[in-house]
Amino acid sequence: MIDTHAHIYASEFDQDREQVVQRALDQGIDRILLPNIDLDSIQPMLDTEAAFPHICRSMMGLHPCYVDENVDSTLEVIRGWFDKHSFIAVGEIGIDLYWDKTFRAQQEQAFVTQLRWAKQLDLPVVIHTRDSIKETLALLEQEQDGSLRGVFHCFGGSIEEAKAINALGFHLGLGGVSTFKNGGMDKVIPHLDMNYVILETDCPYxxxxxxxxxxNEPAYTALVASRIAGLRELSVEQVDSLTTHNAETLFSLKP
Known part of the structure; x- marks a missing residue:
């Protein structure tokens, strides 16, 4: 299995990162993908990738919650990293209108800028969206020239939203929300196109x-797979095989 979205470089894992990775391996999760969030997370992320080179792979991007009035200079630094290091995706990027709408215009600017990088670099994008699915889809539709691809991570939306996302060629990242009793995903997951589903934790959250x-930690990817298997009347092995293939294809990972 592949945990396609994990922040194991975060300080929450500083005391037991090796054990966390080992627990993931013990559960059959053999690859862990690391999304960047801001300038301060870059070095811890790259250090984590270097410590577990056969397991961890990094992405580079600016998370919408860290967009502020300095967005232009921040994006300049982020963009420079693509010339210095090999990344598997542009991420995590997107729009978040849940906490604060102060920098909405800057969030949209950063999102579109990073989508255009992805097209130039021929990389997938990893999208964070919260209280902004319509806005995100509108910008994505505007920028989609047939080459954009990626995933709406932490998907917890409706069947209609899933279909709209898939219609643009994008995957759905399913994580812990899929297991919540009142999360509503038990009504949605049975109707998803499994060719567009990948697994994630978004740990430590x-x-x-x-x-x-x-x-949260990468080992719990197995719990998400089990939940999907139950809702789809598939074996965990089938879910593992399908989602691993989808992730390998999307992120150009070797089997």
């Missing part, structure tokens, strides 16, 4: 049941 409210 959004731990799946029965660990909800505690620190």
């Amino acid at each position: 959004l731990a799946p049941v029965p660990h909800r409210g505690k620190r």
Whole structure:
């Protein structure tokens, strides 16, 4: 299995990162993909990738919650990293209108700028969207020239939203929310196109049941796979095979 979205470089893992990676391996999760969020996360992320070179792969991008009035200079630094290091995706990027709409215009500017990088660099994008699905889809539709591809990570939307995302050629990242009793995903997952589904944790956040409210970690990808298997009447092995193939294809990972 592949955890396609994990922040194991975060300080929450500083005391036991090696054990966390080992627990993931023990559960059959053999690759962990690391999305960047801001300028401060770059070095810890690259250090984590260097410590686990056969397991961890990094992305580069500016998360919408870290967009502010300095967006132009921040993006300049982020863009420079693509010339210095090999990344598997542009991410995580997007629009978040949940906490604060102060820098909405700058968020949209950063999102479009990074989508255009992805087209230039021929890389997939990893999209964070919160209270902004319509706005995100509108900008994506505007920029889609047939070459844009990627994933809406932490998907918790409706069947209609899933179809709109798939119609643009994008995948859905399913994580801990899929296991929440009142999350509504039990009504959605049975109707998803499994050719567009990949697994993730978004650790240390959004731990799946029965660990909800505690620190999340890549080993719990297996719990998400089990939940999807139950809702789709598939074996965990089938879910593993399908989602691993999807992730390998999307991120150009070797099997």
